[in-house]
Structure formats: structure tokens, C-alpha cells
Amino acid sequence: xxxxxxxxxxxxxxxxxHNDILETFxxxxxxxxxxxxxxxxxxxxxxxxxRFDKQLxxxxxxxxxxxxxxxLVSECCNRKGVKYIxxxxxxxxxxxxxxxxxxxxxxxxFMYDREQVQGYRNKGFDxxxxxxxxVNTKRLDRIHLSTAERKKYAAQISFVGNLYDSQMMxxxxxxxxxxxxxxxxxxxxxxxxxxxxxxDDVLTDELMSDINRTVYDKTMEYRKQxxxxxxxxxxxxxxxxxxxxxxxxxxVYYNKDNIETGVKSINTKTDLDVSAAKNHDAKEDESxxxxxxxxxxxxxxxxxxxQITREERLLALKLLSGHYDVKLYSREKNDLLDKVTYMxxxxxxxxxxxxxxxxxxxxxxxxxxxRSGIPLRxxxxxxxxxxxLSNYQQELAECFVDxxxxxxxxxxxxxxxxxxxxxxxPDIRTEIARRGHDKVSRDYRYEDRIDxxxxxxFG
Numbered sequence: 001x002x003x004x005x006x007x008x009x010x011x012x013x014x015x016x017x018h019n020d021i022l023e024t025f026x027x028x029x030x031x032x033x034x035x036x037x038x039x040x041x042x043x044x045x046x047x048x049x050x051r052f053d054k055q056l057x058x059x060x061x062x063x064x065x066x067x068x069x070x071x072l073v074s075e076c077c078n079r080k081g082v083k084y085i086x087x088x089x090x091x092x093x094x095x096x097x098x099x100x101x102x103x104x105x106x107x108x109x110f111m112y113d114r115e116q117v118q119g120y121r122n123k124g125f126d127x128x129x130x131x132x133x134x135v136n137t138k139r140l141d142r143i144h145l146s147t148a149e150r151k152k153y154a155a156q157i158s159f160v161g162n163l164y165d166s167q168m169m170x171x172x173x174x175x176x177x178x179x180x181x182x183x184x185x186x187x188x189x190x191x192x193x194x195x196x197x198x199x200d201d202v203l204t205d206e207l208m209s210d211i212n213r214t215v216y217d218k219t220m221e222y223r224k225q226x227x228x229x230x231x232x233x234x235x236x237x238x239x240x241x242x243x244x245x246x247x248x249x250x251x252v253y254y255n256k257d258n259i260e261t262g263v264k265s266i267n268t269k270t271d272l273d274v275s276a277a278k279n280h281d282a283k284e285d286e287s288x289x290x291x292x293x294x295x296x297x298x299x300x301x302x303x304x305x306x307q308i309t310r311e312e313r314l315l316a317l318k319l320l321s322g323h324y325d326v327k328l329y330s331r332e333k334n335d336l337l338d339k340v341t342y343m344x345x346x347x348x349x350x351x352x353x354x355x356x357x358x359x360x361x362x363x364x365x366x367x368x369x370x371r372s373g374i375p376l377r378x379x380x381x382x383x384x385x386x387x388x389l390s391n392y393q394q395e396l397a398e399c400f401v402d403x404x405x406x407x408x409x410x411x412x413x414x415x416x417x418x419x420x421x422x423x424x425x426p427d428i429r430t431e432i433a434r435r436g437h438d439k440v441s442r443d444y445r446y447e448d449r450i451d452x453x454x455x456x457x458f459g
Contacts, residue, residue, distance in 0.1 A: 003454045006030040006062045009055060009082075013038055015067035016348045016376065017089065020136040024446040025317035033059065042095055043071055056080045063457065069093055069109050071101040078106040085453050089133055089376045091116055092302065092369060103127065108457045114395060115197075129456055132395065133376050134449045135383030139442040143353045143384075153351075153358035155327040156423055157320055159313070160355055161348055161365070161377060163332045168307035171300065176214050183304065190368060191308050194410050195390040197371050199304050203297045212295055235397055305369035313365050317405030320419060329355060356386035360429065361419055374399070379444055382406065382436035388427050389418060399443070405436040 006027060014017055025032050035055055037048050049258050053076055056064075063083040066073055068090055087110040102109060110131035111117050120128040142424050145153070168187075172180050186202050262265035314336055320326050321339040328337065329346040346352045356362050362381040372394040381388045388406040390396060400406045405421065409415040422429045 003458060004369060006454075007060060008032040009018070009059065009061040009064045011052075011064060011066040011070065011073050012036045013066070013070075014070070014453055015089070015156045017067060017134075017136075018140065019349065020446055021065070021067065021132075023136065023139070024450050025445065028450065032065075033278060033383055034059075040071075043097065048072060049076060052076045052337070053080070061155045069095065069098070069102065069107075070097070071095060074101045074104050078104045082106060083457055085110060085457055086110065087131060087449070087453065088112065091367075092298070092372060099123070099125075108453065110453055110456075112371075112375075113370055115371035116373070131305055131449060131452055132399075132444065133379055134446040135376075135440050136442050136446055137380040137383045137437065138379075140353050140384045143357070145357060146353050149354055150358050153327075153354050155341070155359045156325040157419060158327045158329065158359035159235070159317060159357050159363040159365070160329040160352055161313070161314055163330055163334060164306040164310040164367070165305035165332075166303055166310050168303040170199070171295065171303055174215050174217070174218050175211065179214055187304055187308050190304070191312060192411070192433055194398075195372075195394050197369055199301050199369070200297075203301055206296050208295070208300070209288060211300070212458055215295060280343070289328055301369060308368045309365065312368075312412070316363070316365060319412065319416055324419070324423065327355075327359070348435060352380065353384040356381045356384035359386060362386045363387050363415075364388060366391050366393055379440055380441045382433070383444070385433055385437045387422065387433040389415065391415075400436065400439060404432060405439050407432065 006025075006028075008030055009023070010032050015021075015037070022032070022034075033404045035052065037051075039045055039048070049072055052073065056076060057080070061082055063085050064073060064077050065087075066138075067086070068088045069086040073086075074084050084104075084106045085108045089112065091111065091113045101107075102120070105127075107127050109125075111120075111128065112133045114130045117128050117130040168183075172183070175183070184198060190198055200426060219282075228410070280335050296406045314334065317326060317328060317337050317340050321337060325341070326339070327341045327343050329343045329352075331345055346355055364378045364381065366373065366375050366378075370393070374393060374396045378388055378390050378393075378396065382405075389404060390408055392408045392410050396406065397408060402408050407418055409418055
């Protein structure tokens, strides 16, 4: 359905796909104005609210668009009676207390993870919609590499992504032995399961109440012994970098069942040999300026997912690099990965496509709390014509033929076996990459996704 001449106010914060969104709006003949801002607190920013309200007053806009959902944008739009369309590529969103604003009548919130969307709809948020992500293959096809660039980015296996700074070990430090062991067991079980995130089902109201009671008791005990009546433990309701600050100890981010043990176990099964990993000492954090707060279910769930994902990524990269040329593009250089070639970060528009085009195998290891959706990285790999080796994701399995358009693994052992097979069979690998590229070029276009959003918002 056509939607005529649209005039759009775009809120931009540094999203990866901003240029692709603008290109699509231009192709459709839509006019737009871009307002750029970086939030320190997504729920409180008086300067931004004043500025954005004025922008809405001074112009006439059919709707406001942003990549990812922002509460303050929503509140501004709701006051002014303007539709707010958001399309999120992060899951879960780093928005504390998101449900406070998500249900506002101005909102049309699109998310790529179907299970997450269903969870919101079960709570009555009928303005939340499932919409898979997209990839601009025409832009990616225009990128060509020089001989020097192909040499620079060439690798048997590449991984582009964070290793995740999980806060789970800090959370463990303020729990009793029972809850430490219980959550460890849950994470161990989850690490062996792909396609179902059991953690959220385990974190019941009763368990969270018990955990927070333990946190309070241990905080009071620590306060009496070390802080002269003050606490230095802070737990916030969000996740990511702000979930836990100034904990009792800043532990290393992999637990006692460490990566070295995991690699040795897999190598024993596959008759491989990997050298020993280095040990790491914990560092103490003696900050004195925090208060005791409540650990939310969302914060704990994210911390557990990040911990599991971190260990999976370290284990996989450690194992593979013992036998193949592996390059890592990430903010973090980890001493455990002594045989991985660390490449620093890769610019999304300029470098990442060249990595995907030049690598024999591109890994996708999804953050575990992404329940079913296809992450942007997986589409970008296929869109660039790269070969995708991904963990099993329900929507990926539904939309792509495993072994023909992409390849999925269901364990670290399975990942290693499939990496070995496809490295030894370049013709098969090339054909799978071609089919994957053809699929996303046809079925994952930005033009079609924008039309779906506007049809939902305007009919």
C-alpha cells in the first residue's frame, strides 16, 4: 500500500542502520528531519525533552521514527499527538521500566524477536509488533576489496562482536552459597540448550524475593563490618554497564568451570590438543559511594545471559583458534585467547562487510536472552555474501534452510565439527553463501520492512 508524501522526524543516537534507513526513506520520496542526541539516562533528560518538544511544535510531521525504543521520545510524541514508530535491533532493550511508557497510545513498537513480542502482547501491549530486521544488499554489493584489503581481512574463521562484560560474578558475590549454586546450575543447563531461554522461567517471584532478602542481609553484614554503617553495593533495575556498580569484588568473568576445562573436555572427545589457558586474578573494588538497591528479574536475567554468552564465545574462540586461523573484531582483547588474532573493532559500514566477504567462515553466537529472533549480524553476514555459521535460533531455522542457505550448530562440539567440514569443502561453502545472499536480497529488504511498519501505523 502506498502512503503518499510522508514527512518524518527521525531521532538518531548512533544506530548502525541509520544510513540504510535514510536511503530507504529517500527512495520512497519521503521528507525527513534528523535530531541527534545521546542519552546518559534514557528516562530523564530535561534538556532533550525541551528541545524535542520544540522541534515537534515547529514542524508538521506524519510520524517520528527511531531505531530502538526511547521513553522520552514516546512521551514527547504522546503529548503532541504524533505517532511514534520504533524498530529495535537490540534485544532486550536497555530501558529500565520500559513498560511505563511502552503502552502509550502514540506508540507502534516493532521488535525482531517474536518470543519477546509475544511476551509483551501477553501483558496487554497490543501496540508491539513482530518485524524481522533487514539488510541493504545493494549497498553491500557495491563494496569491493583491493588485494591489500583481502589480505588484511582474510581468515579461516572470523567473529565480529562483544565478549560481554557480564556482571554475574559480582551478583554471585553478594548471594549465599545456596543461591550461588542454584544460579550456577541454571546457567550450566542453559549453556547446553539452544532455542529456548529457560532462565526467565526459573526466575520466579518467590526466587527473586529470596535473592533480594539475601542481598539485603549480606549488605547489612558488610556495612557493619567494613563500612561504618555505609554500603558499597549497588544494584540497579537495568542491565548492561549500569546493572551492578561498586560490588564487593570485581571478579574475573568466567567461573570455576573455566574455559580451559571446557576446551580440554571437547578436545578429549575429538582427539585434539589445545595448550593451557592463563589464570587470572580477581581485582578488588573498594568504592564507597553506593547504596543497596533491588535486583530486578530483568537485571539478573540479562546478567546470566551475558555470562553464558561470554563463556560460550571464549570457549568457542579458544577451541577453534587451537586449530585454525581465527580473527576477533571486538573492543576487548582477552589474554585467554592467546592464539586468536585480535583485530580491534570493525566499523559497521566501512570494514565489517569486508570482514564478512573475506572470511571463509563468519560466526554468529547470539546473546542467549534473544529467544527466537535473527540478529542483525547474521543478516549482515549473508547480505555481504559471507558464509554464516550460527547457533540455532528458531526464526533462523524457520526462514533459512540449514545446510543450504546458512549453517546452524546446536553445541560447541557441533560448531567445531561443522567448521572443520566446511573449511575442507570450499565449493559447498561458497554455494551456501550464495544462496543465503539471494535469500536476504529477496526477503529482507528495508523497503518492504518500512512498508510493513507504515501499514500497521496508518492502514
